[in-house]
Structures are given as C-alpha cells and as structure tokens.
Amino acid sequence: xxxxxxxxxxxxxxxxxxxxxxxxxxxxxxxxxxxxxxxxxxxxxxxxxxxxxxxxxxxxxxxxxxxxxxxxxxxxxxxxxxxxxxxxxxxxxxxxxxxxxxxxxxxxxxxxxxxxxxxxxxxxxxxxxxxxxxxxxxxxxxxxxxxxxxxxxxxxxxxxxxxxxxxxxxxxxxxxxxxxxxxxxxxxxxxxxxxxxxxxxxxxxxxxxxxxxxxxxxxxxxxxxxxxxxxxxxxxxxxxxxxxxxxxxxxxxxxxxxxxxxxxxxxxxxxxxxxxxxxxxxxxxxxxxxxxxxxxxxxxxxxxxxxxxxxxxxxxxxxxxxxxxxxxxxxxxxxxxxxxxxxxxxxxxxxxxxxxxxxxxxxxxxxxxxxxxxxxxxxxxxxxxxxxxxxxxxxxxxxxxxxxxxxxxxxxxxxxxxxxxxxxxxxxxxxxxxxx
Numbered sequence: 001x002x003x004x005x006x007x008x009x010x011x012x013x014x015x016x017x018x019x020x021x022x023x024x025x026x027x028x029x030x031x032x033x034x035x036x037x038x039x040x041x042x043x044x045x046x047x048x049x050x051x052x053x054x055x056x057x058x059x060x061x062x063x064x065x066x067x068x069x070x071x072x073x074x075x076x077x078x079x080x081x082x083x084x085x086x087x088x089x090x091x092x093x094x095x096x097x098x099x100x101x102x103x104x105x106x107x108x109x110x111x112x113x114x115x116x117x118x119x120x121x122x123x124x125x126x127x128x129x130x131x132x133x134x135x136x137x138x139x140x141x142x143x144x145x146x147x148x149x150x151x152x153x154x155x156x157x158x159x160x161x162x163x164x165x166x167x168x169x170x171x172x173x174x175x176x177x178x179x180x181x182x183x184x185x186x187x188x189x190x191x192x193x194x195x196x197x198x199x200x201x202x203x204x205x206x207x208x209x210x211x212x213x214x215x216x217x218x219x220x221x222x223x224x225x226x227x228x229x230x231x232x233x234x235x236x237x238x239x240x241x242x243x244x245x246x247x248x249x250x251x252x253x254x255x256x257x258x259x260x261x262x263x264x265x266x267x268x269x270x271x272x273x274x275x276x277x278x279x280x281x282x283x284x285x286x287x288x289x290x291x292x293x294x295x296x297x298x299x300x301x302x303x304x305x306x307x308x309x310x311x312x313x314x315x316x317x318x319x320x321x322x323x324x325x326x327x328x329x330x331x332x333x334x335x336x337x338x339x340x341x342x343x344x345x346x347x348x349x350x351x352x353x354x355x356x357x358x359x360x361x362x363x364x365x366x367x368x369x370x371x372x373x374x375x376x377x378x379x380x381x382x383x384x385x386x387x388x389x390x391x392x393x394x395x396x397x398x399x400x401x402x403x404x405x406x407x408x409x410x411x412x413x414x415x416x417x418x419x420x421x422x423x424x425x426x427x428x429x430x431x432x433x434x435x436x
Contacts, residue, residue: 009212010205011136015145017191018129021081022152024183025122028092029057030157031180032115033261034164034282035173037268042173043099047265049108051393054261056112058389060119062382069127069375076197077132080124085188087121092181096174126378131371134363135198138213142363143304143313147297147356154293154352157286161264165278236376241365241423246380248317248418249358252351253384254411255324258404259285259348261385262392270401271337281341288349296320296353300360309364309425313357317419324350325412332402361424384411 032039036050072080094114102110129149137145160180167176196202199210236242264282267273273281296316304312327347334340358381359374366373395404 009209010202011199011209014132014136014195015149017187017195018132019149019152020187021085021125021129021191022149023156024187025088025125026153026156027160027183028088028180029061029118029122030160030260031092031164031177032057032095034161034264035168035176036265037165038168038173043107045108047397048390048393051389051397053111053115054393055386055389057115057119058257058382058385060116061123062119062379062386064120064123065127065377065379065382066372066375068124069131069371069373072124072128072131072371073369077128078192078195078197080128081195082188082192084121084124085184085191088118089181089184089188091115091118091121092177092184096177099174123378127371127375130359130363130374132197134370136213139364141301143300143356143360144297146359146363147293147295147300150293150297150352150355150359151290154286154290154348157260158283158290160286161278161282162280165264165280236366236369236373239365242362242373242376244418244422245358245362245365245424246377248415248422249377250380250384250387251411251418252317252321252354252358252415253381254388255328255347255408255415256351256381257385257388258392258408259344259351260289261388262396262404263344265396266401267337267341269396270399271340273337284341284345285348288345289352292349292352293355297356299353300356310423313361313364313424314419314422316357317354318416320350320353321412321416321419325409328405328408328412332405357424361422364424 032050032054036045036047039045040047040050068080068084075083091114094117095111098110098114099107130146133145133149134142164173164176164180167173167179199205199213263285264278267281268278300313300316302312303315306312307315324347327343327350330343331340331347334343358377362373362377363370391407392404395401
C-alpha cells in the first residue's frame with residue numbers, strides 16, 4: 001500500500017490539498033445560512049438581517065478576489081493559503097463568541113465584521129487554487145481538474161445542512177460554528193509543510209513528472225511579478241472575453257447562490273418541512289451539484305477534443321443554463337414538495353456542469369496571469385451573490401418565494417446568451433511550441 005502511495009504523482013497530492021481547502025472553506029461559509037434558523041430567535045435577528053450578514057461575507061469575498069489573485073502571485077500560494085487559513089479560523093471562532101460580550105447594534109456590527117473578514121480570508125481559495133493547478137497540471141486537463149475541484153464545494157454544501165442542523169438540535173448554533181472552524185487547523189499545518197507554489201520547487205517531483213507538463217511559466221515569475229498592478233488591471237479589464245465570462249458568471253451565480261444559500265430556508269418556510277427534514281433534503285441539491293461539477297469537467301474536456309476549444313467550452317453552457325431556468329419554473333409551479341426538491345437538485349447540477357468551462361476558458365485567454373484573471377472572473381461570480389442576498393432576503397421575508405425563482409430564470413437566460421459571444425480557446429499553444 002505504501003509503495004503504491006509513493007508512486008502517486010505529487011501533483012495529485014497537491015490537488016487533494018486544494019480539494020480539501022475548497023471543502024473546508026465552503027463548510028465554514030455555509031454554516032451561517034443553516035444556523036440562521038436558530039440564530040434568528042436566539043439573537044432577535046430578522047431574516048433580512050441574516051441576509052445582510054451573508055452579504056457582508058459575499059462582499060468581502062467578491063471584492064477581494066482580484067487583490068487575492070495578485071497577492072497570491074507575490075507571496076506564492078504556500079504563504080497565501082497559510083495566512084488566509086489562520087484568518088478564517090479566527091473569523092469563524094468570533095461568531096459564537098461575540099454574542100456573549102455584545103448586544104443590540106454592536107453585536108450585529110461585530111457579526112458583520114466577522115463575516116466580512118471570513119469572506120476576505122476565503123477570497124484567495126479559487127483564484128490561487130487555479131494558479132496552483134495551472135502550474136501543476138497539463139493545460140489539456142484544466143477543465144477536468146477545475147470541474148473536479150469544484151466538487152469540493154458541492155460536497156461541503158451537501159454535508160453542511162444535515163451536520164449543522166444536527167448540531168443545532170443536539171447542542172447549539174454556537175457549537176456548530178466551533179465544529180465548522182476546527183478542520184482548518186490541521187489543513188493549514190499540512191499545507192504549510194507539504195505545499196509548494198510550483199512543481200519545480202518540490203523536491204519529491206521527478207524529472208518524468210516535470211516532462212509531463214506543458215505549462216509555460218510566467219515570464220514575470222511567481223513571487224515577484226514585475227508588471228505594475230495598475231497595468232495588470234487595465235489589461236485584464238480590456239479583455240473582451242474576460243469581461244463576457246465575468247458577466248456570464250455573475251448572472252449564473254445568482255442561481256447558484258439562490259439554491260446554495262437559501263434552499264434550506266425555502267424548504268422550511270415555503271414547503272413546510274421540519275428543521276431536521278429540511279436539513280437532510282437541503283443536502284440533495286449540493287449532491288446533484290457535486291456530480292454535475294465532476295461530470296461537467298469530463299464532458300467539457302471531451303468536447304474540446306472533439307469540437308475544438310471554442311465550441312467545446314461553449315456548448316455545455318448554451319444547453320444547460322437555459323435548462324436550469326426551466327427547472328426553476330418547475331420548482332415554483334409544482335404542488336408536490338418532493339418534486340420541487342428534485343427540480344432544485346437538477347437545477348443545481350445544471351449550473352455546476354459549467355464550472356470547468358468558465359475556469360478553463362479564463363485560464364486559456366490569460367496565460368501567465370491565471371490567479372489575477374480568475375480573480376476577476378470570481379469577482380463577477382460572487383457579485384452574483386451580492387445581488388442575490390438582498391433580493392432573496394427581502395422577497396422571501398415577505399413570502400414572495402415565487403418572485404425569487406422567476407428572477408433566477410431571467411439571470412440564467414442572460415448567462416447563456418453571453419456565451420454566444422465568448423471565445424475561450426487557448427492562446428498558450430504557440431508559446432508552448434516555442435518553448436519546446
């Protein structure tokens with residue numbers, strides 16, 4: 001067994017750590033939306049206030065995506081993930097502690113700050129992960145590997161509702177926050193010991209494994225890029241494909257955050273399931289999303305081989321995003337609560353089928369600046385959450401859940417339309433050939 005483990009490529013151990021980083025991050029951030037059911041009566045918070053706590057996280061998460069990518073380029077992924085992990089642990093621990101020392105508006109402000117810091121700490125996860133994986137894996141595997149990694153957030157979202165609802169009913173919502181914070185501690189220690197920014201820096205990487213890579217290192221280097229930050233921003237924001245990808249990702253993520261963040265409360269409030277039953281049923285959409293993310297990466301990779309990168313990346317979103325909108329209509333139109341759960345599950349799967357296409361396309365059109373470019377992409381993606389939180393919080397708090405889902409239909413359609421104009425083919429092939 002040990003001999004077989006020693007034969008595993010180092011890049012797959014690095015991927016495993018990136019997968020766990022994504023898993024723990026989503027376990028932490030999804031805790032609030034489940035714990036809200038107990039926090040609201042315990043702390044005298046309204047559902048709109050809970051939505052603003054969630055919005056505080058998303059704003060910190062969204063607006064620091066691009067800076068996080070640039071910081072990752074300067075500091076390297078090894079130090080960036082270690083520092084961010086420590087900040088996330090502190091922010092999670094603060095949530096159950098501050099109610100014992102603060103009350104009223106002071107408590108709400110402190111919890112907003114805690115969620116904002118958690119968002120900032122986790123803003124590094126996806127752009128820096130993309131940068132790491134782009135250097136550790138061949139470019140032909142990017143769509144597959146990014147889709148596979150996205151499964152981590154879906155699996156975390158699947159586990160969180162039953163786990164947190166069980167901890168709330170058996171202990172307290174404060175206990176749930178503490179438990180969600182703990183897995184980050186050993187992960188930070190392991191990453192700080194074993195993780196590296198690139199294969200060339202890892203002593204366990206063989207010459208054969210290095211030869212299997214076709215990725216050209218950025219000419220500016222990983223840790224000290226020479227291009228000024230202002231020039232990088234201008235260059236990326238002038239790229240038509242990155243702008244279109246960002247807009248499409250923003251509109252798609254309204255639906256992502258709608259299902260991912262509000263499914264539990266929708267099932268409890270609108271479909272009248274119990275807290276425990278809502279917790280278990282709310283795990284089904286993330287299960288569909290996990291399968292969708294992994295399968296989507298595989299299918300997208302095969303489509304790229306068969307149709308070329310332009311249509312290989314474009315075809316999946318053009319089919320599945322309109323389908324996600326149709327499934328939202330089925331959700332609101334169904335009188336059967338269990339059929340509504342099933343349609344939400346399929347909708348979430350359709351959304352996540354596209355993760356590999358979005359991230360691979362962005363990495364293709366901005367070679368050498370993966371962290372910064374995907375930071376721009378994920379800024380747009382999480383602005384979808386910033387938009388969704390107050391809309392869903394206000395309308396659902398007024399018992400207008402149908403309007404919430406109908407707005408999602410429009411966003412899904414807009415997201416698909418943008419892909420008609422996106423050209424995500426690779427621009428690295430010429431540089432790879434020249435390097436060889």
